[in-house]
Amino acid sequence: MKDPGPSLGDGSRSHPLRAALGETGAIGATVRQLATRLDMAPRHIERALDRLERDGDALRLGRGLWVLRAFETLADRDDFVDPGSFVERFQQENGVSLGRYAGPITFRSNDATPVHRWWPYVQGYSAEFVRSMLSAHSVVRGATVLDPFAGSGTTLVEARRAGARAQGTELLLPAVLAARVKTGFELEAAPVSRGAEGVLNRARTLSPGPLPFLRETRRQFSPDALEELTRLRDALPPEGDPVADALRLAFGRILIPSSRLHRSPCLGYGRRHESDGPNPTDRFLTAIAEMTDDLRELKAERGRWGPDASIQAQDARTAGWPPGSVDFAVTSPPYVNGMDYVMNYKVDLAWLGYARSYRDLTLLRRAEVACDNLPRSETLRYVGLERTPDPWLNEILPRIRENVARKGSYRRDDMHAIVHRYFADLKPVLAGVYRALVPGGRFVLVVGDSLLAGTYVPGDLLVARLGTSVGFSIASVEVARRRRSGQRRSFELRESVVTLERPRGAG
Numbered sequence: 001m002k003d004p005g006p007s008l009g010d011g012s013r014s015h016p017l018r019a020a021l022g023e024t025g026a027i028g029a030t031v032r033q034l035a036t037r038l039d040m041a042p043r044h045i046e047r048a049l050d051r052l053e054r055d056g057d058a059l060r061l062g063r064g065l066w067v068l069r070a071f072e073t074l075a076d077r078d079d080f081v082d083p084g085s086f087v088e089r090f091q092q093e094n095g096v097s098l099g100r101y102a103g104p105i106t107f108r109s110n111d112a113t114p115v116h117r118w119w120p121y122v123q124g125y126s127a128e129f130v131r132s133m134l135s136a137h138s139v140v141r142g143a144t145v146l147d148p149f150a151g152s153g154t155t156l157v158e159a160r161r162a163g164a165r166a167q168g169t170e171l172l173l174p175a176v177l178a179a180r181v182k183t184g185f186e187l188e189a190a191p192v193s194r195g196a197e198g199v200l201n202r203a204r205t206l207s208p209g210p211l212p213f214l215r216e217t218r219r220q221f222s223p224d225a226l227e228e229l230t231r232l233r234d235a236l237p238p239e240g241d242p243v244a245d246a247l248r249l250a251f252g253r254i255l256i257p258s259s260r261l262h263r264s265p266c267l268g269y270g271r272r273h274e275s276d277g278p279n280p281t282d283r284f285l286t287a288i289a290e291m292t293d294d295l296r297e298l299k300a301e302r303g304r305w306g307p308d309a310s311i312q313a314q315d316a317r318t319a320g321w322p323p324g325s326v327d328f329a330v331t332s333p334p335y336v337n338g339m340d341y342v343m344n345y346k347v348d349l350a351w352l353g354y355a356r357s358y359r360d361l362t363l364l365r366r367a368e369v370a371c372d373n374l375p376r377s378e379t380l381r382y383v384g385l386e387r388t389p390d391p392w393l394n395e396i397l398p399r400i401r402e403n404v405a406r407k408g409s410y411r412r413d414d415m416h417a418i419v420h421r422y423f424a425d426l427k428p429v430l431a432g433v434y435r436a437l438v439p440g441g442r443f444v445l446v447v448g449d450s451l452l453a454g455t456y457v458p459g460d461l462l463v464a465r466l467g468t469s470v471g472f473s474i475a476s477v478e479v480a481r482r483r484r485s486g487q488r489r490s491f492e493l494r495e496s497v498v499t500l501e502r503p504r505g506a507g
């Protein structure tokens with residue numbers, strides 16, 4: 001690598017660094033990307049960028065991205081279509097104005113809520129939100145409630161507590177385990193406590209066991225934590241009966257807190273001194289104590305429970321729910337280019353034995369709704385811009401493709417194909433839920449918009465429009481909260497509650 005030393009970024013407007021950054025336009029570039037592009041050492045790029053920043057020419061955005069000041073305000077760019085104009089078009093074309101949803105929506109409050117706290121799923125929504133939806137849509141005892149992307153079972157727990165028949169599909173097996181255990185209200189506390197004692201007694205007699213296949217396991221955990229966790233894991237009874245499943249879930253819950261990792265919401269390295277906290281055995285005992293306390297409390301409402309919940313480890317795109325079998329559906333699908341659930345839950349997948357190789361992780365990623373880590377072979381069919389699921393995508397996808405091409409070194413050059421596939425993945429789920437709902441039945445989705453490769457993608461409005469393409473009418477779109485773009489902290493995104501209705505008398 002040639003290294004011209006610290007003279008780079010000398011303030012000259014025609015300097016190669018300014019030119020390279022300018023070419024990346026509104027998307028910006030990281031130090032590493034600029035270093036590769038200019039074939040220079042990252043430390044010199046960093047120094048030059050600092051100088052450009054001091055001179056007011058460049059600024060640092062979220063995720064280590066740098067952008068020229070001229071590109072800071074996306075809305076000023078000729079090729080940028082801002083959120084407001086999509087909202088206006090939505091009103092004109094779909095006849096719906098955006099409202100407000102005032103209740104709490106994020107999973108945060110679930111961390112302290114009995115039963116929901118058994119497996120904190122940061123990607124979930126709050127139990128309060130589900131309760132308010134069940135009541136707002138007059139879901140009565142004995143009704144059937146469906147969640148096609150059931151996650152850790154927030155919907156299913158609340159639906160069953162309200163006396164409904166709860167059913168869901170979900171592909172991520174640690175989440176399926178959580179949903180199954182959390183909806184098994186009949187479980188008694190005493191056998192769980194006895195089972196946990198048995199696990200601890202067995203673990204004491206075992207030698208440390210083999211590590212899961214993940215290459216970075218030794219980096220993720222201290223040697224002491226690894227020994228203790230492998231012994232606890234090997235002492236768990238085989239999955240399959242309610243007590244064994246509850247013990248396994250408690251073990252799953254302690255994995256990330258016992259590691260050097262944190263999830264907020266993406267998995268990353270955080271605490272260096274994980275030895276500061278309680279050891280895995282103490283964490284396991286705390287998890288069991290919370291579970292048994294909640295099980296005792298739950299029994300007070302026994303008379304109100306709906307029938308056994310059903311959670312299927314199944315692909316929502318092809319689930320084939322029986323026609324007319326569902327009264328109300330509520331979910332939060334993955335967001336466009338949002339979360340790679342497989343990457344974020346690989347530790348849980350590997351330690352709980354649900355994935356035994358990197359190939360297993362890839363297979364699961366292929367089945368999940370598209371995220372931006374999808375293998376390239378999975379986006380090939382979507383690279384062309386024909387047959388997009390909504391006319392708005394005919395404008396948005398080429399814009400993403402052009403921005404990525406202009407930048408030259410974006411993470412992937414098929415980003416537009418990933419977005420295309422994301423909406424193509426959601427459409428059969430919408431169609432399946434439409435068929436499954438009774439006439440007049442409603443489908444509520446919590447979904448966000450995105451900023452991708454400097455292009456605004458109104459994910460919530462697109463989902464509502466896709467709904468109409470399979471027969472739904474749009475009852476409302478209500479903005480529940482504002483959030484910041486990970487790509488550009490100054491850019492405000494939203495999270496909306498989209499309510500669709502299967503019209504009465506429709507075929």
Ligand SMILES: C[S@@+](CC[C@H](N)C(=O)[O-])C[C@H]1O[C@@H](n2cnc3c(N)ncnc32)[C@H](O)[C@@H]1O
Nearest residue numbers: 124125149151152154170171172315316368369
């Ligand atoms: C936002 S989360 C749902 C969280 C859930 N509402 C809760 O509170 O726990 C989206 C879920 O969709 C699941 N998912 C993605 N693609 C799927 C597919 N094709 N079929 C079924 N589930 C899928 C993911 O594994 C993830 O758990």
